[in-house]
Amino acid sequence: MTLKTSTLQDVARVAGVSTATVSRALSNPKMVTESTRTRVSKAVETTGYRINRAARNLRTQRSHSVLVLLPDLANPFFSEILEGISRILAHQGYSMLIASTGQVHDSGERLLDYLDDARADGMIILDGGLDRDVVDMLENAGKTRRILFACEWVEGADFPTVRCENHQGTLDAVNHLYDLGHRKIAHVTGPEGNVLMHVRKDAFVEQIAALDLELNPGWVIPGDFSIAAGCRAAQAWIGLEDRTTAVFCASDQLALAFIAELSRHGIKVPEEVSVMGFDDIDIAEQFIPPLTTVRQDRMRLGETAANMLMTQITYPDNRGAGNIAILPVSLVVRESTAPPP
Amino acid sequence: MTLKTSTLQDVARVAGVSTATVSRALSNPKMVTESTRTRVSKAVETTGYRINRAARNLRTQRSHSVLVLLPDLANPFFSEILEGISRILAHQGYSMLIASTGQVHDSGERLLDYLDDARADGMIILDGGLDRDVVDMLENAGKTRRILFACEWVEGADFPTVRCENHQGTLDAVNHLYDLGHRKIAHVTGPEGNVLMHVRKDAFVEQIAALDLELNPGWVIPGDFSIAAGCRAAQAWIGLEDRTTAVFCASDQLALAFIAELSRHGIKVPEEVSVMGFDDIDIAEQFIPPLTTVRQDRMRLGETAANMLMTQITYPDNRGAGNIAILPVSLVVRESTAPPP
DNA sequence: CTGAAAGCGCTTACAG
């Protein structure tokens, strides 16, 4: 029943040394003699001492925590990335703060405040759709070495980033459909203004051209990464005068909802149309039909992001090296794609 | 390009008042005259002052953050609960720290440390499967008013909790299947040792008895809330000598994987067997067939949990009142259930 | 290797 937690002072008194020595024994054991070390250890034990992080943070000007900014807390795509980030941070004694872009905005805070008010030493941003002025503010504040973009990024800004091979993944997807015999392929895009949306769409258009395939204007269907957009996109596809035999969706959530909406209209996948996603979220494999998709190793992405950020925070002057990591993707062929009817 | 952030001192100097006055003007505006207030505001503006939270935290002995403990960061069930929690916290100027039980353990920390080392003012625990000695430690430390269990809870411990009507939801599920004409119903359980597993299983067994239905020992299939367990449970069900015509799964993830595995074995839902879940995660509605399930309002659950915890933290002496909130559930009938073949 | 002392940036009784 420890009601009042003990301080460094208490430990020092019990061990019969100064607080400076206790501090050293704890944070840099080899600076003190073996005998002091054991006396301090014992004193820590008997007093039940726990460091007060608020005090240490104030003194060292470090918060020992990192903010992870998500576009949307409800999207399961991020769960495993968080797992990866958290694993690395915990290992280094860092805590993980989470916020979503919308809520930071709604509560009237500025993103930069997290860094400025000593709440976070750095941030991992998973939202490439940040308002341009927010991005500018971060950049102008000279905080680029405390910020890292993961999955998404901001074109033209000087932030380190880790992302996956979006371009290659998209080519793989289109080629897979082509190899199955599809010649009319549609694309459901991510949200307008999002980098991933552009990269994947551009790669799609590029490869369609490279394969010398037809591409009607209506075959590029605007969406975002949500379930609702997938349903809407399916309705748009159904309404097409000249339907395609295959559809490449910019995310799994989109693809799953797309297939579900088709199903509600009695259209069967892959018998009547092949559908692919991007991401390989957990449920993709359990869907009926199991979803053909492009796999991103989200755990590794999270780990890589956290490692890079920790390095930057620890060695802020190490400019240049390791500013960008691009992780491989892999095509996962399952049953939502088949030769055209 | 603010390189050095300014302090209260700087503001005080510019405004021509003491730091005490600046502090008051900022945190308790009505304590100072209108004219001082405007002078301070201007000084804040020109200096670009942001409060240093580490300093405030040390001084006030409050961290203004809350830890949310998840059993598993990768499970999408929690995403929307986080959204609810985060919304309330952000509104009150609190930050949200996230960790998973496994990682706290792996990194050699004790859960109690978050409270003891001034990292968090309170915690919301979403993991009822905590080791008994961890729970005892939390209870013995007298921190029960800083901790709240949400969704899950610990039997016999004196922690406030918010949860949903698990018992009623289970009865609704069984009754729904009964009303469709099912007389042989199986149950795939949650993880051994988990409260929800017990409550739902007991309610299931109770209602089966109340309806005077048969219940073979093999019809209660052990699982956990994961996808893998759903697949395993399906295999167990398939291997049954005397198969049931309906299955009630303790979670949606379980149910979705169960159906997927059946599908791999050529067994159709609901034509050959009806399957239900519990939770109503986003993807449930998009599954094929759309999943019949018991809906928990996860956003509201998160909001309620956060509100209750904030009240406890703010008024720690308000014992007794509002120690438990039980939220209603609702049956959502979709297409994974039908009359028996 | 160890200690005395300053100081990180706030808030809050205590006086006036």
Place this chain on the structure above:
DNA sequence: CTGAAAGCGCTTACAG
């Protein structure tokens, strides 16, 4: 209504 001063609990040059 406002200010001078103490202090939250650490860490770290600076001496010795």
